[in-house]
Amino acid sequence: MxxxxxxxxxxxxxxxxxxxxxxxxxxxxxxxxxxxxxxxxxxxxxxxxxxxxxxxxxxxxxxxxxxxxxxxxxxxxxxxxxxxxxxxxxxxxxxxxxxxxxxxxxxxxxxxxxxxxxxxxxxxxRKGARQSRAQQQRAKQGRPPRGVRATGYTLDGEVIAAEAQAVRAVFEAFATGTSLKALAAALSGAERLTREVGDKTHIQVLPASVPVLPTRSGQPWNPSTVTGMLRNPRYAGWSMLAGEIVRDESGRPVQGQWEPIVQDSLWLDVQRRLDDPKRKSNKTGTDRKHLGSGLYLCGICDRPVKAHNVRYRCAGHVMRTRAAVDAFVLEIVRARLARLDLSDLLPTVQEAEIDQLHEQIEQARGRIERARADYRAELIDGPLYKEIKAEAEASIQRLDAERLSLSASPATAAILAAEDPVEAFDNADLATRRAVIDMLAVVRLFPAPRGLKVFNPDTVKIQPRARARGLPATEP
Structure with missing residues (x-):
């Protein structure tokens, strides 16, 4: 049967x-x-x-x-x-x-x-061809696709609240730096990951924000199934066919007739991180084991420092003890998180500017539609149509990037909006704490004076980012 x-x-x-x-x-x-x-x-x-x-x-x-x-x-x-x-x-x-x-x-x-x-x-x-054509039609109309349902939705596109919460948590955790392997383990019910490297055991605490979510097959989650979830544009409210976003004739993504589970800005942030060649490298993958590796900068050349045994190192410039530097950075960050005006740090959506960018994007898409109509009416030739289209698409890409930079990011909002932000920060997984530090400040390490055995805080410069008002700055 x-x-x-x-x-x-x-x-x-x-x-x-x-x-x-x-x-x-x-x-x-x-x-x-x-x-x-x-x-x-x-x-x-x-x-x-x-x-x-x-x-x-x-x-x-x-x-x-x-x-x-x-x-x-x-x-x-x-x-x-x-x-x-x-x-x-x-x-x-x-x-x-x-x-x-x-x-x-x-x-x-x-x-x-x-x-x-x-x-x-x-x-x-013939049946396969009819079904394929029907799926194309449904996708162009923004209707929910038939077949295997996506986690978080029914086949009719209705949101399943418990599953949607897990999907949202996965996107937010990955955006802050949590690895695919850690996310798969957390969804499968594990509390920590243990990895043997040589004669040392590394234990990674998994993000508590990601709930356990049984798979329909009963098998544990694995990194590839998590990747499939993160790649799915349906979660941002866009129609999809054969793994690609469906677009109309002007290149505009077709909006689905269902409620998005994540913001489009978060979905695109996740795609950029998935596509980052550095993340795919075995040497600089997503499983960060130390607070400042790849995050702190060398005060001499401004490149990210790397972890080397018990130190942070930039070859030829800086060699600093990790524990002392991390303790100092955490002290400064906790002091800022404890201030009463922490709400000033919450990401804000600059709606007026975003609306203006939306309007400019629509104008650029209108140029493409008018050029297409002129080409069909033989008012312009093919090369001119391609030139207009390429210029408009470049403008759309630039404006869209600017729009996303102004959109609120939920990556660190949970920490900043917590009843006790300091406690929430201390209880967060490593990836989330790194994201909070990165949002608040730029940390630069300078060489320690020769012969000095104790930690000198003057050798660590913490420069607040523009929106992190009130964070004490330190100078080397």
Missing amino acids: SLDLTGEGLAVERQREDCERIVRSREWSLVETYVDNSISATDKTKVRPSYDRMVADFKAKRFDALVCWDLDRLTRQPRQLEDWIDAAEEQGLRLVTANGEADLSTDGGRMYARIKAAVARAEVE
């Missing part, structure tokens, strides 16, 4: 009863019953365990007659049908169908079987 909608197996049970009635009427001995319920015989890539076992049993000469309800219940693959025809001609296999249409022992029966298989195959191809 291709698809058992109820899971009760009623259809294959009816088929089995009809087939066993034939076995009894011919006074045959029933050797085995082979059932593949809710598995299509049309898709040759599908694994049909019972079918494969049946083929093996025939080769082992366990039976010499085969009863099936209809030929298309046996197979819809012409190549497989030819194998059974060969078995009937060369090895004497008797193949009987419940509807009485197949008799592979005669040339007429074999011809009928081949014609039926070809017709069935052609109908499958």
Whole structure:
């Protein structure tokens, strides 16, 4: 049976009863019953365990007659049908169908079987083309796609609150620097990741903001399934087809007829991080083990420092003890988080400027639409149309980047808006604490004076970012 909608197996049970009635009427001995319920015989890539076992049993000469309800219940693959025809001609296999249409022992029966298989195959191809065209139409109209539902939504596009909360938490955690492996472990119910590097054990505490979310298959989450979630533009409210955002004739993303789970700015931030070549490198992946590695800058060359044993290092410039530097930076950050005017740091949406950018983006898209109309009316030639289109698309890309830079980011808002921000910061995972530090300040490390055994705070410069008013600045 291709698809058992109820899971009760009623259809294959009816088929089995009809087939066993034939076995009894011919006074045959029933050797085995082979059932593949809710598995299509049309898709040759599908694994049909019972079918494969049946083929093996025939080769082992366990039976010499085969009863099936209809030929298309046996197979819809012409190549497989030819194998059974060969078995009937060369090895004497008797193949009987419940509807009485197949008799592979005669040339007429074999011809009928081949014609039926070809017709069935052609109908499958036509059905596939119709379904593909229907999916394209649904996507262009912004309607929810059919098929496997996305986590967080029903098939009709309604939000499933508990799943949507988990999806949102995954996006926000990844945006702050949490690794795909850590997210998969957190969704699967783990509390920490343990990794052996040489003779040392590294323990990574997983983000508490990401809830446990069982998969529909019952298998644990893995990094690739998390990546599939993060890549899905449906969560930002955009229509998707074959993994790509669907766009109208002017290049505008088609808005879906469902409620977005994450902001488009957060979704695009996540895409940039997924595409970052540095993140994909084994040396600078997402599993940061130290507070300042890749975050603090060298005070001499302004490049990010790296962790080296118990120190932060910029080769030839700076070598500083990690514990002392981190303790000092955390002290400064905690002091700022404890201030009463912390609400000033909450990300704000500059709505007037964003609305103006939206208007400019629409004007640029209007240029493309007008140029397309002029080209179709033969008022302009192809090269001029391409030139106008390229200029407008470049303008749209620039304006869209500016719009996203003004949009509020939820990455660190939970810490800043907490009842006790200092406690929330201390209890956060490493990736979130790094994101908060990065939002508040730029930290630069300078060489320590020679011969000095104690930490000198004057060798660490903490420069507040523009919106981090009230953060005490330190000078080397």
